[in-house]
Amino acid sequence: MNKNVIVIGGGIIGLCSAYYLQKEGHQVTIIDKSSMNSGASYVNAGYITPSHFISLAAPGTLSKGIKWMFNPKSPLYIKPRLDADFLKWAWAFKKSATASKVEKAIKPLLEINLLSRALYDDLKASKDFNFHLERKGLLMCYKTDKVGEEEWEVGKRAIAEGLKVEHLSASEVSKLEPRANLNIKGAVYYHSDAHMTPCNFMEEMIAFLKRNGVKIYANERVEDIKITNNNISKVITDKQDISCDEVVLAAGSWSPKISQKLGLRILLQAGKGYSINVKRDTKITIPTILCEAKVAVTPMNGFTRFAGTMEMSGINHTISSSRIDAITEASASYYNQLNITSEEKANAKCGLRPCTPDGLPYIGKSSKCKNLTVATGHAMIGWSLGPATGALVSELISGKKPRLSLSQFHPDRAF
Template sequence: MSKKVGIIGGGIIGLCAAYYLLKDGHEVTVIDQSNMNSGASYVNAGYITPSHFIPLAAPGIITKGLKWMFDARSPFYVKPRLDIDFLKWSLAFKKAATKAKVEKAMQPLLNINLLGRDLYEDLKKSNDFNFHYQHKGLLMLYKSNKVGEEEWKIGKKGIQKGLKVEHLSNNEVEKLQPNTNLNIKGAVYYHSDAHMTPNIFMKEMISYLDKNGVVFYKNETVKDLHISSEKITSIKTDKREIAVDEVVLAAGSWSSHITKKLGLKIPIQAGKGYSINVKKDTNITIPAILCEAKVAVTPMEGFTRFAGTMEIAGINSTINPKRVDAIANAVKKYYENIAISTEEKEHATCGLRPCSPDGLPYIGKSNTCKNLTIATGHAMMGWSLGPATGKLVSEIIAEKKTSVAITVFHPDRKF
């Protein structure tokens, strides 16, 4: 049965939800507070990451976080602040960073990442799109034996879960990536991963949805949700009121502001990430992560993107030059022939990734509201999990069996 579905949020998650709901025959409206041409969905590393089956809240990250907390150049920077939501999130993060909880999360994260990759490949094969997509894997490049051992330990877990993973020497990496002058000890190579150029996909998806009847209300802020009998009957923005049968909340780092209107608290903190585009030829053809620096490297359509850092400092889009410099300096340490210029650094961009305390997304219907499907909290895997989440949202609204188990992603889970 066709329904009127209002989607709050026009990033990768919201657009993919719109796509699969449209395919199911629903009347879809997307509302976004921006012009839908910037933010995390446009400036991310473009990774599709079955390799990322370890959640952010992993054992040891608290110790590292305390060490890095007061260093604005560190890969994972938490700005201390007296904010009740942040303090509650931090406590929940600490509770989630246990071996038992990480073990429980790994298989569901792998499953949803594999689903996301398969759906991207289906979209690529369709006649609807012509976006940049390459399945070349991911190199975890390391400079120290200690980090190499840690990465290979994770790699062996991946092998146990059915992924193809290799441990490569410096010479073996050089054969895969000639003429890059890499200064490394070796790499762990995940063959499972793929990569894209995000802005190309976003533009194509918006164009497709627009041509096929999806209504977009850009630069509109959701002011209220009208409720009757535990259901949202309409969405009120600063410009209009939209009648709905179902609502999808995919507002990223802003999602918790909207759920508070329903008396529903889902812990989310904005994790700011930065990216620098380099248009000169770098000879890089396979995506990589510079392990010690936590910097992502992606060969995109017409440029190479260097992205990184996780900055938990509230909702703001301020560019911190120290963090941009940290990315540029890391690149020089690994790729000796690549120097990111002052001009390239000045054009650095940032985006806010919605982070849950346990590193798992929120996907599902809360018991608080019968017709609200929540789809947020994807942190650094938002791009990878876009189509998978969109597909799951359409299945939830249709009350079908979901493509993968989603119990661990339930928005009402306790921390």
């Protein structure tokens, strides 16, 4: 049965949900409070990452955040604040950051990443799109033996899970990247990964959805949600009331504020990331993570993007010059003769990534409302998981059995 579905949120997760829902014949409306041309879905590293199967809530992450709390250039910054939601999230994160829970998350994270990579390939192969997509893998470049050993331990686990991974010396990396002039000890090379130009895909997807009957209301804020008999019957914005059969909550870092209107408390914190675009030949051809600095480098369509930091400081879009400096200094340290200019730094952007306490996204039906599907909390792999999440959302709403188990992604799970 075709349904009227409202998708709250016009980022990568919301757009992909709308795409697969309209393919199933549903009438879809997207509501987003922004103009839908900026934010995390536009400024991310553009990675499709089967390599990222270790959850963000790994042992030692929180202690690193505390250690780096007073370092304005640290890769991870957690701003201490007396906020009830933040304190609950931090306590849940601490409880989740155990070796056993990280181990339990490996299979579902790998499966959903591989599904999404296949779906991106399907989208690219269709005649509907012409976005940039390349499969060149991912280099995890390191400067110290300690970090190299840590990365290779993950690499060996990836091999055990069926991924193709190599441990390369500096000279072997230079054969892959002969013009990049890297200053490293070595790298772990994941052949499994791919990369894209995010703004290119977002623009094409929005145009496709509009051509195919999806209503998109940008610059429109959800003010209230009417619930009748445990069902959402109407979404009320600052401009209109919209009736619906189903609702998808895909509002990223803003999801908790909206979920509170439903009596659903989602533990979620915004993690700010920054990116700098260099629109000249950097001689970089393979996506690379600079491991010690936690900086992602991506050769995109017409420019190279340098992205990094995880700043847990609440919902704000304040650009920290110290964090921009950290990205540029790290990049210059790993790439000899690379100089990011003051003008390029001045044009840096930021986006807010929704982070759950256990590093797993929320995907599934909530018990709070029978017709609510939650799709948020993807943290740093939101871009990678866009199509898979959208397809799973569509299967749930269409009454089909999801192609992956969603038990570990359940939005009502306890921490």
